[in-house]
Amino acid sequence: MESRLRKVIVCDPDKCNGCRICEYVCSYVSEGVMNIKKSRIRVVRIEPFLNIAVTCRKCEDPVCVKACPRDALKQKPNGIIAIDENKCNGCGWCVEACPFGVIRLHLGRRKVIVCDYCEKYGSPKCVEYCPKEALKYVTVDQAGRELSKKAVKILLEER
């Protein structure tokens, strides 16, 4: 798949209020449990006014893959990072390499985990459960267009 057609999960920080429903859902989808610490999407809160949820960006030529000294990470054609748990030894180099901090080590297993975009369902559950539609599953180009629209709207409203 051409990278421009890849959809990613984007988060509108104006709408994200830090409710963590995405994290609860993700922990179920990923591991069948309720445990936000096992979520692949992470809610970041910076006091007093900022909230955003972040997850894998499906980067082109991803640094996490490059960083892995054991060849445990591969990017699939659809952009999703596949992890070979037999090869991963939890060194965490990919964690340090990722500029978004969204690839992490599993709390218990100490193997690397990352968002797989709910491949088994076809579309991400966090987006479906986000009560404020802060999360969207779109291409980066679509996200850019939406942002332009929003910026223009604000500019016009302020005039």
Add this chain to the structure above:
Amino acid sequence: MKGYAGRYLTIDLTRGKTVIDRVDEYMAINYIGGYGFGARALYDMLPNPAQIDPLSPENVLIWWTGPLAGTISTAGNKYSVFAKSPLTGIFGFGISSGLFASELKSAGWDGIVFTGRSEKPSYLMIDDDNIELRDASHLWGRTTWETEEMIKEELGDESFVVASIGPAGERMVKLANITNERNRQVGRCGLGAVMGSKNLKAVAVRGTKDVEVADIESLLKFIADLNERCQGPATEKYRIYGTPANVLVHNKLGCLPSYNFQRGTFEYAEEVSGEMMLKTHVKKIIACAGCPIACDHVNQAREAYAGSTSSVDYESLALLGPNCGIRSLDFITKAVEICDTLGVDTISAGNVVGWAMECYEKGILSRDETDGIDLRFGNGEALLDALRRLCLREGRLGSLLAEGVRRASQIVGKGSEKFAMHCKGLEWAAYELRSLQTSTLGFAVSNRGADYLRSGSYQVDVKGQVDRLRLDRSRGKIVYDGENLYAIIDSLIICKFTRGIFKSVDELAKLYTLVTGLSMTGEQIIKAGERIHNLARCFNIKCGISRKDDYPPPRAFEDPLPDDVVKGAVIKREEYDEALDGYYECRGWNKDGIPTKRKLLELGLNKEAEEVGVEA
């Protein structure tokens, strides 16, 4: 059983010893969690509560989550704290939310019980099974916000969730609260002072365990449905304006208390309305964990005290605003910031300052007694100054107000008791008494004192379902039903803002069953609510509470409202007596408000029937 962690921690602060106990199925089914567990524990741990000084090591401090904490349950991540209240001398109880409850459950604990008193300032760290009482000398004197940051820094992980007291709690100000995640508070009943009396500065929790749920797939489907409903009309006002949406609604109805409840409208209501606040002051709306509504509106002051930041809800706004004659959102934002960081309840603080302002204007408090502060209604600087003094127990004024409005008015005397707006020692919240009379009955009979959160009986008044300017016997049933339902909501524990989205109590029972795997019907769960309410009442009876305490303050009967929309509204004593009789009758209590043996036995409260129950 799932949902529950199945165990709780008891910490003897005097000896530094910890004990782990189990939460069993009997407790779960009969007392649900939260309020129910707290009532059970308080009744059992303080068998002679009248003898207990609330600020002595003999008092206990009990924290409970409910079965839903740590799961995706709609607005179900809340925790509750209990002790004999230093403010009221009776059942003390408060609920907070945020992420704390989820974290505690993830650490594998349903609750924490503190007994005794630590020799030096300490804080408790819970990191899953690793429990440590750590030195807090360097945190003593710090604000709640500073304390959170310093503990996270010191423990090296900002995912620790911290609940702490500010300097007010340390100084055992009777209005002191407990704050977690900056903006969430266990606000009422002065439980922060109990924490301070135990030399306990904070509790910091990190949890990494899975929370087990009985039927996770069905739960997720049900939650998707509930969360969808939460985007509908039942919660609209919370989502858009937050609870300050009430300002204009109440002003129109003449039930927005102003000038220490001398009036029920505020001439500057527009300037402090939810609509205005959203336009000019709200910088961010945030949600508690698992909440699809998101009511928390974080303000930033613009001109006066520019940059001050606080989360402003209706109660804080109304009590620190109109009730003190304040018409500036900047000053209100700053006032809430002072209360939140130094650690006192905004409702009680706004109420007691309003009382002091009335005293000052009537010449009952001299300028000497206010430490030179010109404590007129509407003087924003005076409000802030008084609040700081209250929080720090500074000067004559600070020491006086720190006692709460009941005690302060007893100290000052000169007729000021007549307009001390409280019931059982707890300051009245922002619902005018004479223009919402079912509400007033609900406030006055509440187990924790003047309280809008134990029955929600204001709703029938505000919605026009009854004649709100009169009382009759039938109102007793409304309060009774409301209390039983709210006892369940507070035991599960879920947010009351979801109450409109559940189609019936059967759905509450269904939520309980999906999470815990324990079968429960709507009828059974409401019965548990009645049991819990009665248990807390029995504790209060042992503290000396009876009919005489179930009355609103004199102003409700003696001072007709002057506002045009509700001109002359006042509560008639004989109507109130009648409504109270009606309430006791529904409850199965005698004329003096004491539960009968028969009622207690029916609820399975056998020990209480023996100890407290009367024949008829």
